[in-house]
Amino acid sequence: MDFFFDFSAEAPKLLQLLIGVIAFLAFVGLMLVLLDRAPMKERSWGHSLLLLGPALALLAIGLVVPGIRTTLLSFMNGDSSQFVGLDNYLWMFTQPEAITVLRNTLIWVLLVPLLVTAIGLVYAVVVDKSRFEAAAKSLVFLPMAISFVGAGIIWRFVYAYRPEDANQIGLLNQFVVWLGGEPQQWLQEAPTNTLFLIVVMVWIQAGFATVVLSAAIKGIPAEIVEAARLDGATPLQMFFRVTLPSIRPALVVVLVTQSIGTLKLFDIVRTMTGGQFDTSVIANEMYNQAFRYGEAGKGAALAVFLFVLVTPIVVYQIRSLRQRREA
Amino acid sequence: MTTIAPSVAVKTEPKTSVGRVRKRLTSRTASLIAVVIALLWTTPTFGLFLSSFRPEDDIKGSGWWTFFTNPALTLENYREVLFGSSSSSGRLASFLINSVVITIPSVLFPLALATFAAYALSWTRFRGRDWVYIGIFALQVVPLQMALVPLLSFFSQGVEVFGITLMPAWNLEGPGQFIQVWFAHTCFALPLGVFLIHNFMSELPGELMEAARVDGATHGTILRKVVLPLVAPALAAFGIFQFLWVWNDLLVALIFSGGTADTAPMTVRLAQMAGTRGNEWQRLTSGAFVSMIIPLIVFLSMQRYFVRGLLAGSVKG
Numbered sequence: 001m002d003f004f005f006d007f008s009a010e011a012p013k014l015l016q017l018l019i020g021v022i023a024f025l026a027f028v029g030l031m032l033v034l035l036d037r038a039p040m041k042e043r044s045w046g047h048s049l050l051l052l053g054p055a056l057a058l059l060a061i062g063l064v065v066p067g068i069r070t071t072l073l074s075f076m077n078g079d080s081s082q083f084v085g086l087d088n089y090l091w092m093f094t095q096p097e098a099i100t101v102l103r104n105t106l107i108w109v110l111l112v113p114l115l116v117t118a119i120g121l122v123y124a125v126v127v128d129k130s131r132f133e134a135a136a137k138s139l140v141f142l143p144m145a146i147s148f149v150g151a152g153i154i155w156r157f158v159y160a161y162r163p164e165d166a167n168q169i170g171l172l173n174q175f176v177v178w179l180g181g182e183p184q185q186w187l188q189e190a191p192t193n194t195l196f197l198i199v200v201m202v203w204i205q206a207g208f209a210t211v212v213l214s215a216a217i218k219g220i221p222a223e224i225v226e227a228a229r230l231d232g233a234t235p236l237q238m239f240f241r242v243t244l245p246s247i248r249p250a251l252v253v254v255l256v257t258q259s260i261g262t263l264k265l266f267d268i269v270r271t272m273t274g275g276q277f278d279t280s281v282i283a284n285e286m287y288n289q290a291f292r293y294g295e296a297g298k299g300a301a302l303a304v305f306l307f308v309l310v311t312p313i314v315v316y317q318i319r320s321l322r323q324r325r326e327a
Numbered sequence: 328m329t330t331i332a333p334s335v336a337v338k339t340e341p342k343t344s345v346g347r348v349r350k351r352l353t354s355r356t357a358s359l360i361a362v363v364i365a366l367l368w369t370t371p372t373f374g375l376f377l378s379s380f381r382p383e384d385d386i387k388g389s390g391w392w393t394f395f396t397n398p399a400l401t402l403e404n405y406r407e408v409l410f411g412s413s414s415s416s417g418r419l420a421s422f423l424i425n426s427v428v429i430t431i432p433s434v435l436f437p438l439a440l441a442t443f444a445a446y447a448l449s450w451t452r453f454r455g456r457d458w459v460y461i462g463i464f465a466l467q468v469v470p471l472q473m474a475l476v477p478l479l480s481f482f483s484q485g486v487e488v489f490g491i492t493l494m495p496a497w498n499l500e501g502p503g504q505f506i507q508v509w510f511a512h513t514c515f516a517l518p519l520g521v522f523l524i525h526n527f528m529s530e531l532p533g534e535l536m537e538a539a540r541v542d543g544a545t546h547g548t549i550l551r552k553v554v555l556p557l558v559a560p561a562l563a564a565f566g567i568f569q570f571l572w573v574w575n576d577l578l579v580a581l582i583f584s585g586g587t588a589d590t591a592p593m594t595v596r597l598a599q600m601a602g603t604r605g606n607e608w609q610r611l612t613s614g615a616f617v618s619m620i621i622p623l624i625v626f627l628s629m630q631r632y633f634v635r636g637l638l639a640g641s642v643k644g
Binding site: 009010012013014015016017020021023024027028031032033034035036038045047048051052054055056058059061062063064065066067069070071073119122123125126127130136138139140141142143144145146147148149150152153154155156157158160167168169170171174203206207208211212215260263264266267270271272274283286287290291296299300302303304306307310313314317318321322 | 357358360361364365367368369370371372374375378386387388389390391392393421424425427428431432435436439440441443444446447448451452453456459461463464465466468469470471472473474475476477478481501502503505506509510511513514515517518521545546547548550551571574575576577578581582588589590594597598601602608611612614615618619622623625626627630634637638
């Protein structure tokens with residue numbers, strides 16, 4: 001086998017990168033020059049507008065206007081040429097294949113935040129103040145750096161299937177065989193295959209929960225812990241009566257973050273099953289409808305539904321933000 | 328489960344032997360749980376890593392755990408997945424370069440834009456400032472799925488209102504397509520970036536700004552000389568966040584980068600390989616590791632800042 005690496009094909013890309021970096025430097029330089037030119041006043045719209053303008057413009061072009069347009073598109077047909085009213089939403093809530101997608105998303109969003117929080121919490125508690133705490137936390141935290149695609153491949157390898165008479169190459173099936181069972185096609189049998197995909201997400205995210213909750217546990221005032229201990233609290237009592245109530249805000253952060261992340265989950269399903277075998281979720285189905293089947297209306301309806309699902313979280317976060325700012 | 332630390336445990340050693348036994352049991356259960364979780368979390372990655380160095384026939388014919396009785400190592404998988412000439416090999420080297428070209432500007436632009444915006448929201452005064460901030464904050468949670476279709480048509484068709492072209496189509500081709508990936512990533516990154524950096528920036532003491540202003544410093548000077556050095560950790564935190572996000576992203580890349588070796592990043596290629604050649608484990612294992620190595624290095628060397636960013640309470644997507 002000979003090498004294939006064509007440097008002439010790569011040069012234009014690096015040139016493009018150079019252009020991008022130069023554009024960045026030019027932008028920052030221009031901003032600073034303009035800022036230095038403008039005279040300082042106590043209240044000046046000029047400064048604020050100059051500083052905020054670029055970001056606000058991009059947010060408008062990239063998020064706000066598209067969000068509104070997507071909402072409009074969700075009332076149109078596949079190629080957005082005709083108004084169809086609520087048809088797309090009717091499709092979403094009545095067609096069996098769409099209902100499977102909603103059911104899967106529900107399973108995901110119920111299980112992932114709970115499992116991630118539970119495992120992260122247990123791990124944070126058991127390694128707390130142990131000799132290897134930093135290293136132990138790093139091990140679990142490491143999957144955070146891995147892409148969902150990479151993690152998908154790692155776990156497909158764990159779930160790999162070989163017929164009964166062949167050597168197993170997937171760890172899970174090997175364990176099944178060692179225990180005397182028959183190897184299974186883990187990712188092809190609904191509805192359990194969704195659970196095997198959920199394992200991957202939990203595996204990636206548990207480190208996040210561990211780190212956030214561990215920091216919260218360390219923040220519990222020593223006096224409270226000492227007082228409980230003097231009162232003769234057992235470790236279990238300590239956990240449920242002291243630790244849990246003290247770290248409630250951090251638990252909420254983890255649960256909320258995980259719920260949002262899970263709702264938008266796309267990569268794992270796409271890499272591992274492509275949404276086949278009844279494993280599709282909203283974000284994956286939205287991609288399929290809008291970008292593969294040319295059904296922009298259905299895709300938009302799914303996206304809007306996703307937005308509706310996160311809206312309560314947005315409202316909750318704004319409320320807690322305002323409380324924090326007033327405090 | 329136990330919250331009792333060894334150091335403290337020495338001080339409060341239970342007096343009765345029953346108590347001592349129970350304590351030893353709980354701490355033993357705790358260690359057991361810790362070890363089991365740690366093993367479950369590292370074994371899958373280790374298996375993939377080891378497999379990526381095994382010869383093709385070994386990977387496909389036997390489990391990676393048999394390596395310990397039958398060791399054989401090769402770098403052939405990496406050579407093939409990076410540079411192989413057949414169309415079925417990964418040609419990942421090209422995609423690796425694309426990932427780099429996509430990632431660097433997609434980190435730099437949001438950093439600068441978010442810093443300017445956060446400064447305006449913390450240290451200039453104008454009416455409605457709080458509402459602008461809350462609006463940006465709320466956008467953090469909006470699923471980017473909401474924005475994909477219209478943003479794509481913004482690039483391909485431009486903007487037209489009542490028949491008047493406000494903005495022509497971009498019609499980007501070849502390496503120019505990188506621009507629309509940078510643009511999309513920058514837009515999607517701003518809410519989190521502004522939020523994180525504003526969190527740190529607004530906590531700086533007001534007297535510092537006042538003093539600089541009395542000395543006749545402009546906003547440009549204050550930003551450069553006073554604020555930037557102080558918020559550097561926040562910039563690092565957001566920078567790493569954004570780096571990992573962009574490098575590991577699949578959805579934005581699939582939609583805005585085409586999907587060919589000209590512009591698509593490694594994640595797109597790996598997803599393709601997993602889909603069409605799902606059993607070519609010699610390429611998948613080594614390919615997955617090629618894509619992980621750079622984020623792992625960045626992550627491990629700057630974990631401190633990443634954790635700080637996490638703890639600032641962030642939600643993105």
